[in-house]
Amino acid sequence: MSASFAASAEKQCYKIIFTGPVGAGKTTAITSLSDEPAVTTDEQASDMTQQRKQTTTVAMDYGVMNLGGDERIHLYGTPGQERFNFMWDILVEGGIGLILLLDNTRSNPFQDLQFFLDAFNDFIENNKVIIGITFMDVQPSPSLQNYHQKLAELKCKVPVFEVDSREQEDVATLVQALLYSHDPWLGV
Amino acid sequence: MLKKNIQKEPLRLAVFGMGSNMFKTFEFAMQKMGEGLATIVNEDSAEAAVFNLDDPQAKAKLEKYRQHYPEHTAIVLSVNDPELADCIFVKKPFTVEGLLDAIRKIKRKSLDEKSRKNASSMSAVGLPAVRKDKKEKDRLTPVTPVIDFQTEKNKDRKFCGIEEDVDLSNPEARKNIYYSLEESLQSRLDAAWQRARQNNNVVIVSIKFEDDLETITLLPRINKVITALDDKKLSYLCTVPVYCLELKLFRQSTEKSRELEEHALKSQRGESLESLFWKVALWTSRGRVPVGTDLNSPMVLRHWPNFTRLHITPGAFSIAALLNDKPMSLTFLISILSIPQRYVFAFYSSAQALDLIERVEVKTENEVNISRADHVNPHRKLFGRIMQKLKRTG
Numbered sequence: 001m002s003a004s005f006a007a008s009a010e011k012q013c014y015k016i017i018f019t020g021p022v023g024a025g026k027t028t029a030i031t032s033l034s035d036e037p038a039v040t041t042d043e044q045a046s047d048m049t050q051q052r053k054q055t056t057t058v059a060m061d062y063g064v065m066n067l068g069g070d071e072r073i074h075l076y077g078t079p080g081q082e083r084f085n086f087m088w089d090i091l092v093e094g095g096i097g098l099i100l101l102l103d104n105t106r107s108n109p110f111q112d113l114q115f116f117l118d119a120f121n122d123f124i125e126n127n128k129v130i131i132g133i134t135f136m137d138v139q140p141s142p143s144l145q146n147y148h149q150k151l152a153e154l155k156c157k158v159p160v161f162e163v164d165s166r167e168q169e170d171v172a173t174l175v176q177a178l179l180y181s182h183d184p185w186l187g188v
Numbered sequence: 189m190l191k192k193n194i195q196k197e198p199l200r201l202a203v204f205g206m207g208s209n210m211f212k213t214f215e216f217a218m219q220k221m222g223e224g225l226a227t228i229v230n231e232d233s234a235e236a237a238v239f240n241l242d243d244p245q246a247k248a249k250l251e252k253y254r255q256h257y258p259e260h261t262a263i264v265l266s267v268n269d270p271e272l273a274d275c276i277f278v279k280k281p282f283t284v285e286g287l288l289d290a291i292r293k294i295k296r297k298s299l300d301e302k303s304r305k306n307a308s309s310m311s312a313v314g315l316p317a318v319r320k321d322k323k324e325k326d327r328l329t330p331v332t333p334v335i336d337f338q339t340e341k342n343k344d345r346k347f348c349g350i351e352e353d354v355d356l357s358n359p360e361a362r363k364n365i366y367y368s369l370e371e372s373l374q375s376r377l378d379a380a381w382q383r384a385r386q387n388n389n390v391v392i393v394s395i396k397f398e399d400d401l402e403t404i405t406l407l408p409r410i411n412k413v414i415t416a417l418d419d420k421k422l423s424y425l426c427t428v429p430v431y432c433l434e435l436k437l438f439r440q441s442t443e444k445s446r447e448l449e450e451h452a453l454k455s456q457r458g459e460s461l462e463s464l465f466w467k468v469a470l471w472t473s474r475g476r477v478p479v480g481t482d483l484n485s486p487m488v489l490r491h492w493p494n495f496t497r498l499h500i501t502p503g504a505f506s507i508a509a510l511l512n513d514k515p516m517s518l519t520f521l522i523s524i525l526s527i528p529q530r531y532v533f534a535f536y537s538s539a540q541a542l543d544l545i546e547r548v549e550v551k552t553e554n555e556v557n558i559s560r561a562d563h564v565n566p567h568r569k570l571f572g573r574i575m576q577k578l579k580r581t582g
Contacts, residue, residue, distance in 0.1 A: 014570060067573040096567065132496075143411070148491045157512065159492035170496045172578045176505055177495065179574060183565035184509035185525070187575055 016175065017092050018061070018077040019120065020101035021112045025134040025165030026077040027061045029101060032168040033175070034063025034075060060091060088119060097178040098129040101165065105139040110150050117156060128181040130174050132163035198227040199295050202234035204253070205243030214238075221284045225291045232359070234260070236294045241266035242280065250275075255366075255479045257359065261297060263290045346423060347467075347501055348534040349475030356483060356519055356529075365533060369478040371429050374468050374541065377404065380437050381461065384408040390445040396434035397425060405458075410449050412458035419467070426471035462542055466498045469541035475530025477518070477537055486515035486550050489539060501538075503531040515548045 018026040031038040039062040061077030076091050092098070100116050102109050113131070117124065133147065142150075147160045159177045163170045180186055206214060218226055231237070231253075239250045241264045250262060254274075262275045269277050276290045354361040369375050377393060384391035384406045393404045402421070405414040415422070425433065440448065452458050477483070489511035495504070506525055510516065516524075522532050539545050565571065 014567075065574065065577055067570075067577055071570070071573065073574055096570075140410075144494055151491075157491075159508075159512075161492075161494055161496045163496055173496045173500075176575065176578060177492065177508075179571045180505035180509045183568055183571055184506045184513075186506070186565070186568060186571050 014072075015074045015076050015091075015095045016097055016099060016178070017095045017123075018075065018099045018101060019088070019116055020078075021103060021106060021116075023106075024101040024103040025132075025163070026101055029099070029132075029163075029165035029171045029174075030061045030063040030075045030077050032166060032171050033065060035066045036064050038063040038075075040077075060087065092120065092123045095123065095127065097127055097182065098123060099132060099174050099178065100129055101132045101134055101163065103135055104133050104142065105135045109133075109142060110147075113147070113150060114154065117154065128178055129158050130178045130181065131158055131160040132165070132170070132174050133160065134163050134165055136162045137164070198224055199291055199298070200229045200233055200235045201226045201291070202231045202237040202253075203228055204237060204249045205240035205246030207243075210240065217284050217287070222288065222291075225288055225295065235298060236261050236263070236291075238263045238265065241270055255368075256363070258480045258482050259484055261294045263287070263294070344502055347470040347474070347499060348528075348530045349473075351475055351530050353529045356522075365476050365529065366479045366481070367473060367476045369472070371431065372472045373425050373428070373430055373433065373435075374465075374472040376430055376435050377406075377465070377468060378541070380404075381406050381408070381465075383437065383439065387439070388445075389442055390440040390448050392438040392440065394436045394438065395425065396436075397428065397432065405448065406461070407445075407449050407452055407458065409445070410453060410458075411461050412452055413461050413464045414452060414458040415464075422468070423471040426468055427474075460497060462494060463497050465541050466493070466538045469538040470499060470501065470534055473534055473537035475528075475534045477533045478540070481518070481536070482547075483518045485547060486517050486520075487545050487547050488512065488515045490544050490546055493539060493542065493544060498538075501531055501534050503527045504535050507532060507535045515550045 018029055020026055027038065027040050060079060063075040065073040065075065067073060078088050078091055098120055102112050106112060133144065144160055144162060151158055159181065161174060161177065163174060165171060203211060203214060215228055218228060237253055237260060239246050239262055241247065241250070253262065263278055264270060264272060264275045265278050265280050265282055267280050276293055278286050278290050351364060354364055356362055380391050380393045385408045388409055391406045393406065395402045402417050403415065404417065407414065489508060492508045492512055503525065507521065510521060518532055518536060522529050536545065
């Protein structure tokens with residue numbers, strides 16, 4: 001492999017990972033940021049998922065942000081259903097951070113929170129995670145304050161924001177928070 | 189060397205509330221038995237003050253003094269302990285040794301602060317030296333500045349003011365960075381909110397100014413605020429001293445409160461309390477901090493503000509990331525970020541309004557261990573380009 005190809009391959013492996021339970025808005029969030037039509041592997045839901053949405057992501061979502069030149073940031077969404085979680089370890093490789101989206105209308109969002117923080121524990125230890133809470137307009141409780149309390153109990157210091165994943169500005173704010181968590185001196 | 193010089197210098201003390209006899213006795217005691225620890229000076233050049241709190245005027249004078257010089261420590265002499273935070277109490281009748289102990293405490297505190305300032309200014313001074321090396325310069329600065337503070341200056345003047353940086357070690361210049369929270373609409377809205385929360389019932393604040401009558405309805409159970417005031421008018425009212433406004437609070441009955449909440453929910457009217465209070469605090473502060481804010485004591489941000497629903501001022505992400513990570517003082521934060529003071533002060537004032545700031549007791553060494561040079565992220569260039577991209581698409 002030539003040095004330039006290796007460098008180019010290295011350039012291309014930067015990823016931001018979107019995770020969260022079924023219906024939390026991962027596909028929508030990736031679509032709102034992606035420069036190219038996002039690739040989704042949505043299929044007609046046939047299990048319990050059907051109660052929450054018509055289709056669900058069975059493999060992963062993929063989008064891309066073109067930064068100019070040949071530099072790109074890959075946006076990967078994990079499949080929401082737990083039976084696909086064997087893919088998660090592979091997906092997070094080379095990730096610069098994790099965006100965890102939680103659906104506030106689910107029966108126990110705190111359980112989801114704990115589940116995903118545990119599932120990505122190894123990645124989070126060496127990386128940064130940002131939490132976005134979706135559907136707070138439909139179901140305001142638990143509040144952001146409740147999430148902060150829960151995270152304090154879990155001894156986790158993670159930024160949490162209310163998000164509408166259809167809004168590009170909201171999703172962009174999550175990404176900005178992720179970058180500044182890595183590097184507070186970014187741009188100053 | 190520095191430590192020794194500071195230790196040798198007498199503490200400059202202002203004295204309040206003493207009659208001529210008491211003052212002469214005090215002066216004599218300091219000269220003859222004070223071991224050169226302190227010297228009596230007038231208020232303007234003092235580093236600390238002694239108050240005879242049993243004098244009828246002394247309490248008011250103390251309050252005023254603490255507003256003007258929030259970082260100065262006061263020694264209070266009194267028959268009874270007034271239990272005042274940040275003051276050193278010496279019980280009357282006092283002994284010279286008791287008084288000297290109190291002075292030694294202040295000198296130790298002053299020494300710690302001066303050492304810390306010296307350490308942080310050394311790290312700031314160290315940066316330009318590092319920048320001489322081009323490679324290092326590239327590492328320290330982003331490829332393309334994400335925040336252009338010149339452009340931001342005009343854009344955010346309403347929220348962050350236009351004040352240039354002041355010499356924070358100069359008491360006279362420092363007066364410009366403070367504002368009186370007590371005299372602002374913000375403090376009255378906050379009090380109204382506290383009252384609404386106590387009973388979980390709606391409180392309506394009516395504001396009469398000149399010929400206009402406006403209302404702000406606070407709905408504590410659903411965390412909403414309803415007002416017909418637009419941002420332009422509300423921001424203006426935030427700059428008007430509260431005594432120029434005719435304010436009234438109307439507490440609603442439980443029945444009426446539920447009715448108003450239901451109506452607000454159905455009509456999807458109103459904005460979140462946090463969003464309104466954040467804006468009001470920014471408009472009131474305009475890049476300053478409330479009187480009494482200690483610029484040198486460490487604090488942490490309890491958690492990041494909900495930036496997707498709040499106005500984001502320049503530098504807010506950087507400040508939130510640092511202040512949430514480790515305790516640090518405002519002066520330290522300004523020195524390590526090298527951004528205009530008003531952006532740090534604006535963020536502090538709005539975060540304080542949402543009760544996101546917590547003062548903490550930490551050793552000063554924790555602060556000086558953080559510097560921009562220590563935190564060069566290998567992906568800074570990449571992150572810079574992502575930020576540029578987000579700005580273009582946003």
